[in-house]
Amino acid sequence: GAGVSQSPSNKVTEKGKDVELRCDPISGHTALYWYRQSLGQGLEFLIYFQGNSAPDKSGLPSDRFSAERTGGSVSTLTIQRTQQEDSAVYLCASSSWTANTEAFFGQGTRLTVV
């Protein structure tokens, strides 16, 4: 596609339920990133994938958060047993793996936990 695509654009879930957020990166981009944007914490790095290397999970806030990337393309961010503090916009970005490259962001998934 022309850009990074995320789905759904909005998600409302009940506290305690699991949610899955999807990201389709730009074709050919080997690196994929997840960020979270919330009123209290601003824009935070969560995790990134690069090719077949082990992902950098250093930004995941708890073990309720996990992500996978299948076939080096589509990624899914899973939040288990959602809490109200998980409410935020979850942004996915992709980039090519070269120096001085830029990350292209999707429009995000707005998650509301009620």
Place this chain on the structure above:
Amino acid sequence: GESVGLHLPTLSVQEGDNSIINCAYSNSASDYFIWYKQESGKGPQFIIDIRSNMDKRQGQRVTVLLNKTVKHLSLQIAATQPGDSAVYFCAENRGGSGAQKLVFGQGTRLTINP
């Protein structure tokens, strides 16, 4: 702790005037900074970047200045237009070669008045 921060949360300028958005950082070893623009309902969009071996970099109507002595960078937008109204973030790339592992500031909301 180490951080990337902004001096002002909001800035209003008249259309056609120049605007300057400031950002401070705390890690003297930081060597790669990026400015992003985020419009309502969209993901951040790359504007311009600068590495620590440079003091100034120019793009189309935008200039980024980096002062390593006082650990400060700024984004100057010339001849502002209504479309420049957005939230602007400075970010430090801590990912090393290739990775876009970004630490964002809190953002400045720029409003262009007609």
